Amino acid sequence: xxxxxxxxxxxxxxxxxxxxxxxxxxxxxxxxxxxxxxxxxxxxxxxxxxxxxxxxxxxxxxxxxxxxxxxxxxxxxxxxxxxxxxxxxxxxxxxxxxxxxxxxxxxxxxxxxxxxxxxxxxxxxxxxx
Amino acid sequence: xxxxxxxxxxxxxxxxxxxxxxxxxxxxxxxxxxxxxxxxxxxxxxxxxxxxxxxxxxxxxxxxxxxxxxxxxxxxxxxxxxxxxxxxxxxxxxxxxxxxxxxxxxxxxxxxxxxxxxxxxxxxxxxxxxxxxxxxxxxxxxxxxxxxxxxxxxxxxxxxxxxxxxxxxxxxxxxxxxxxxxxxxxxxxxxxxxxxxxxxxxxxxxxxxxxxxxxxxxxxxxxxxxxxxxxxxxxxxxxxxxxxxxxxxxxxxxxxxxxxxxxxxxxxxxxxxxxxxxxxxxxxxxxxxxxxxxxxxxxxxxxxxxxxxxxxxxxxxxxxxxxxxxxxxxxxxxxxxxxxxxxxxxxxxx
Numbered sequence: 001x002x003x004x005x006x007x008x009x010x011x012x013x014x015x016x017x018x019x020x021x022x023x024x025x026x027x028x029x030x031x032x033x034x035x036x037x038x039x040x041x042x043x044x045x046x047x048x049x050x051x052x053x054x055x056x057x058x059x060x061x062x063x064x065x066x067x068x069x070x071x072x073x074x075x076x077x078x079x080x081x082x083x084x085x086x087x088x089x090x091x092x093x094x095x096x097x098x099x100x101x102x103x104x105x106x107x108x109x110x111x112x113x114x115x116x117x118x119x120x121x122x123x124x125x126x127x128x129x
Numbered sequence: 130x131x132x133x134x135x136x137x138x139x140x141x142x143x144x145x146x147x148x149x150x151x152x153x154x155x156x157x158x159x160x161x162x163x164x165x166x167x168x169x170x171x172x173x174x175x176x177x178x179x180x181x182x183x184x185x186x187x188x189x190x191x192x193x194x195x196x197x198x199x200x201x202x203x204x205x206x207x208x209x210x211x212x213x214x215x216x217x218x219x220x221x222x223x224x225x226x227x228x229x230x231x232x233x234x235x236x237x238x239x240x241x242x243x244x245x246x247x248x249x250x251x252x253x254x255x256x257x258x259x260x261x262x263x264x265x266x267x268x269x270x271x272x273x274x275x276x277x278x279x280x281x282x283x284x285x286x287x288x289x290x291x292x293x294x295x296x297x298x299x300x301x302x303x304x305x306x307x308x309x310x311x312x313x314x315x316x317x318x319x320x321x322x323x324x325x326x327x328x329x330x331x332x333x334x335x336x337x338x339x340x341x342x343x344x345x346x347x348x349x350x351x352x353x354x355x356x357x358x359x360x361x362x363x364x365x366x367x368x369x370x371x372x373x374x375x376x377x378x379x380x381x382x383x384x385x386x387x388x389x390x391x392x393x394x395x396x397x398x399x400x401x402x403x404x405x406x407x408x409x410x411x412x413x414x415x416x417x418x419x420x421x422x423x424x425x426x427x428x429x430x431x432x433x434x435x436x437x438x439x440x441x442x443x444x445x446x447x448x449x450x451x452x453x454x455x456x457x458x459x460x461x462x463x464x465x466x467x468x469x470x471x472x473x474x475x476x477x478x479x
Contacts, residue, residue: 038146038347039164041438042413042445044463060463062415064163064438065347086413093162 004031004123006097010113011122012055012073017097020113025074028101029061029092032126037063040092043070043102045081052076054112058103061092072105074112080104134180134272135329143343151244153181156345167351167440169342170315171477174278176336177344179321180329183246184268185239185253191260192237196230199256201371201393203384207232210301212310214379216371217252218389222396223367224374225252227359229312231301238268238308238323242361256388272326274333276341277319277352279479285309285320288335293320307332314349316356316477354437354446357407357474363418363434364405364448372396373450375405375474403431403450407474409442410460410467416447421461422469430458439476446476 009017015033019026034040042062052058054075061068081103085091092100107113117125131154140147145156156178158166169175187196196204202215209232217225226245231238241249246267253265276285286293291304293311301310306325313319324332337343350360359365359374370393371380380393396402410416416436424430429452436447451458451471459466 038158039162041164042415044414062438064351064440065157067415067417089413 003097005119007119009097009119010073010116011119012071012116013125014055014071014073016071016073018073018113018116020110023107023110024079025076025105025107025113026101027072027074027103027105028096029070030122031096034093034096034100037061037066037068039064040089043085043089043092045083045085046078046103048078048081050078052078052105054109070102072103073116074105074107075109076105076107078103079106132181134178135326136178136180136333139330139333139337140178140343143337145343145345148346150346151181151242153243155181156343158345158347159343161342163345163347163351164440166342166344166348170278170317170344170348170352171441172279173342174276174280174284175342175344175348176333177275177277177349178333179275180272181243182273183239183241183243183249184271184273184323185241185246185250186266186268187237187239187253188235188264188266189260189262191263195253195257195260195263195265196237197385198260198387199253200228200230201380201387201389202230203381204230204232204237205384209234210303212299212301212312214376216376216379217249218371218387218393219367220389220392222370222372222389222392224361224365224369224371225249225367226361227365227371227376231308231310233308240273244362270326271323272329274322274324274329275313275319276322276336277313277315277317277344279318281317281319282311284336284339284341285322288332288339314358315352316358316475317352317479350435351437351440354435354448355439355441355477357448357476359405359448360435369450370396373401373403373405403452404454405434405474406449406451407472407476408433408447408449408458408460408469409472409476410445410447410462410469412467413445414462414465414467415445416449416460416462416467416469422449422451422458423461423466424453424455424458430455433460441477448474
């Protein structure tokens with residue numbers, strides 16, 4: 001099992017994570033989210049070039065039992081989508097913070113990340129449930 | 130307050146995710162996950178807690194007459210220790226529940242869906258007035274476990290030292306106060322056990338100790354869907370007839386009168402309004418219950434009743450009621466029209 005709350009990431013209350021690298025942000029769903037979903041069998045990815053507003057739905061992740069919306073914690077333009085998920089959606093379960101990343105966004109407003117949770121705060125949110 | 134089966138603590142100990150289902154707190158999956166649980170049943174063996182299923186005993190000299198009037202199949206052909214699939218219909222032919230009818234030495238036992246137990250009991254009690262003496266009551270001290278998969282018979286034989294090799298499908302064996310029934314809801318061979326509630330945990334633990342995969346409601350749903358088996362509340366409801374669901378073989382018009390007979394006979398003569406089919410969509414998006422189905426001209430053709438990812442076929446599958454026929458339709462999934470092929474509803478046959 002991977003580390004459930006890596007400290008170098010920012011988190012949304014909707015259980016997405018963001019890894020900031022300059023003006024770009026990598027986005028995925030958290031260990032907790034994939035654990036709650038169970039076996040992920042399909043990830044609907046947005047087209048590259050799509051403009052997204054912060055906390056707007058940008059795709060869906062389907063497990064055997066359910067469909068969940070994906071929300072992008074930052075606004076910007078999708079510059080890459082993880083096409084490996086088309087054939088191997090279970091990467092979201094196996095490696096949620098690594099090979100299971102979902103999109104890469106060129107941030108329109110890097111200050112968006114200030115509204116996100118630290119690893120410690122996100123851990124509190126999950127454990128309060 | 131949700132009800133709990135005798136295995137509640139055993140599920141927690143195994144790390145199950147518990148969910149509310151039909152008034153019960155039941156395991157939806159274990160740490161292995163739905164796909165691993167599903168594959169264990171297809172390739173080897175798995176065990177399910179089905180203690181939520183309703184058990185209703187029908188007793189008295191007129192018990193058979195009551196069942197013949199209330200259910201569509203012909204229970205008079207059952208010998209002792211045999212069971213059959215049957216359907217309870219209302220006067221319009223709509224489905225009150227789909228059930229298994231067991232003939233025991235001194236009585237009959239009805240196994241019904243958890244969500245319908247109270248309704249089915251009340252229905253039998255209402256009809257029983259005309260068949261004195263015949264009574265319907267909950268078989269309260271018993272519950273069910275299900276062991277399913279190609280290795281299920283060997284496993285149960287060895288754990289209970291029970292002679293199962295000659296047990297035929299839809300037959301039961303009484304063994305140490307346990308009813309062992311060669312039935313299931315997975316499309317695999319298997320044994321369903323009706324056991325005293327106080328014995329259930331001991332049997333469950335003995336099976337788990339053999340390394341058998343515990344399976345939750347999630348895998349139960351993917352397994353039954355691959356096998357094309359209907360689930361009440363999805364493929365069946367009070368506005369849907371067993372003929373539409375594809376169970377004409379369990380409706381015996383020549384056995385004498387039964388509730389719903391006239392309406393079903395008329396529907397058979399006039400033609401079905403809708404028919405349950407299997408759909409295999411293109412791509413990986415999964416059709417879900419209530420998604421609309423349209424024909425190739427864009428006209429309404431029906432609705433999805435169940436959809437999932439098939440672990441065996443490794444692609445989405447769905448059941449739908451369609452009003453017309455044709456080779457292909459489109460399914461509306463999140464605003465997109467996804468082309469789908471119409472197929473027989475048994476996606477998987479062992």
